[in-house]
Amino acid sequence: MSVAIIDYGSGNLHSAAKAFERAARSMDNPQKVFVTSDPDQAYGADRLVLPGVGAFADCRRGLDAVNGMVEAITEAVRVKARPMFGICVGMQLFATRGKEHVITQGLNWIGGDVEKITPRDESLKIPHMGWNTLDVLREHPVLDGLPLGPKGQHAYFVHSYHLNAANEADVLARADYGGPVTAIVGKDTAIGTQFHPEKSQRFGLALISNFLRWKP
């Protein structure tokens, strides 16, 4: 089994790779984690991870700049039904469109737009930066055994935009930041988190382990 972390010039690849390696090592059947910018290698992997930080349009441009990568990951996830984990802007790219500064087309795997978060409480700062709890909307194998809810574990967020999903069934969990913020999305074999599991200490590693065990 192999896990491909997609390198398209964005994101904190080192941290994401180390977290997936750590989670993979602690499993009964260790999976090989590798970073790649080669569409064929991404296509051939058993699982995929799409990290991403920065602005939506920049990330989309970066992904498009790797010749054949969008086609490879789309085919792997949408046709071959390989599990995919999107992180932060990597998750946002699943959306129909991004509306950060300019309107940019997303991969359109999950209907909805990536929009600026607008907390009702004006004293709340933007970016939403720090630790927040998660409220589960829909059970999912990647959430198995994780203590969530108001008294549960925390995830680390750093973002000003979130995926406003057209279909609520695609949202697995939300955070509250002066209003609902999409925290985890899931559709078919793709899941994605707005927060950074690779920075969310024990909880993040447990979530990654669940993803590595998930057989959709």
Next chain:
Amino acid sequence: MFKVRVIPCLDVKDGRVVKGVNFVDLRDAGDPVEAAIAYDAAGADELTFLDITATHENRGIMLDVVRRTAEACFMPVTVGGGVREVNDIKTLLRAGADKVSINSAAVSRREFVKEAAEKFGGQCVVVAIDAKRVKRAGGGERWEIFTHGGRNSTGIDAIEYAQEVVSLGAGEILLTSMDRDGTRQGFDIPLTRAIADSIPVPVIASGGVGNLDHLVDGIRDGHATAVLAASIFHFGEFTIREAKEHMSRRGLPMRLDA
């Protein structure tokens, strides 16, 4: 619920923690990576490294510290000190830093903040502001930006500067009172509040923490969203957990599950 952050800060010179850290049994109290691992285990909400290495040649050592930290700690790490060019940011982020903190380079060239935010996103651009009270010409006081550890006056108003760097894309402000730094008398609350209330991005209060009530004051009265401290944690006076439990008892929302 969204929580308040407690951030220990480690000063690192030539790859070694300055003054050492003795809050827990470490094999090597001077190794910043060991200290980072201990803070990670202790439930710190983020970690900040301040690289005070003087020579350019030894700067590469910090990259190795960051890389090794990212291999062992799955928590947010900010690195500051000597960040002067877009390429410095790129190498730090690639090594595993989540945010970089820009100080004097932003004072001397504001456009640097914009370049950094456009290239990497404002979420990873922290502008560190060192401010000091000065007498106004016409009476009263204001805060001005100082550089070089508080020695050099710039004549720049701290509130206006904070607003300017935020408009250029800074995602967070690390605010240090040079009057309070090292005094253990608590944060400069009027300064913290004046800055926090005048900008939309999070403010980390820093400089002067001597006890746990000071941490509470920085959030409740200073309107900061995070507090940074060094010596009260490094010298074993208080653990991160004690700090967070104290703040929680005072009614602040804290992350206690880590």
